[in-house]
Amino acid sequence: MENRLNELNGSQWLYWTNSIYETFFPPDRTHFLRKKHGAIKPPQLMAEIISFFTKSGELILDPFAGVGGTLLGAELAGRRALGIELNPEWVEIYQKIAAGYREFKGELIPAVEAGENARRFASKMICGDCLAILKGFAPQTFAAIITDPPYGCKHGSTGFKRETNFNMNSEDERDFGNCEDYDAFLVKIEAFGREAYRLLMPDRYLVLLVGDRYYHGEYLPLGYLVAETLRKTGFKWKGTRIWWNKATQRRLKPYAINTCFIPNITHQNILIMRKE
Ligand SMILES: C[S@@+](CC[C@H](N)C(=O)[O-])C[C@H]1O[C@@H](n2cnc3c(N)ncnc32)[C@H](O)[C@@H]1O
Known part of the structure; x- marks a missing residue:
């Protein structure tokens, strides 16, 4: 039977349906540039997700691109x-990587090592608020939307104002990581979901990495x-x-030992949503 979604064979497809997804991706050669952003994802992980949800050459959108x-x-x-990324500092880091690195035999290596014939990156990043920019695209533009939105809010996990280096747009209302609380965050997610639904091709996927808190x-x-919010859209x-x-993996933190159960949340949810 024709494979309508990707280029995997039956056993590769089956392997990918396991609800537990453990990887062992050490930092790659672009990591020292990317790590200034405190919430990066391994390109190798994203490549595996992309390989499941698209075919070669198809166009993917990441509206929270970091x-x-x-x-x-x-x-x-x-x-x-x-x-699409709101913070120009993160866009600049990506541009630097795009200028100085090439893909070579499944790895990202400095352009000087890859040689003159190595292909430049085809992927582009633009700076701005995704909710505004997405309105300018025609319906069904993207074969997949694969993204890792901010999942904090102004008051973080403790109730105190968060001081992390990745929420550098702390005064910018447009930043999804800068909502007053999680209800306000979900209102923004719903607005994003409506645009995502319009922009996806039929029967295709919106995939989000979201950590519990x-x-x-x-x-x-x-x-x-x-x-659940995206189901409404x-x-x-x-x-x-x-x-x-x-x-x-970071060391487990000794939260409330001998007193009360508090988890070390070491996993993230990869949510798989389909436009049907
Ligand atoms: C969790 S990070 C994504 C990190 C990315 N996966 C990577 O590997 O670099 C989420 C990003 O969304 C950006 N962001 C927040 N609100 C945005 C908005 N309205 N439009 C575009 N980007 C936004 C933040 O600045 C942040 O860099």
């Missing part, structure tokens, strides 16, 4: 991606809440993969 994990993954997978002393299943929730990268 320093370009998805765009670099698209290069590794032989696809093209368009990224610990908030005011309770577990907040943010992955579930985001998926027309998407069907086809599944979740629980992902963790063993290679970059």
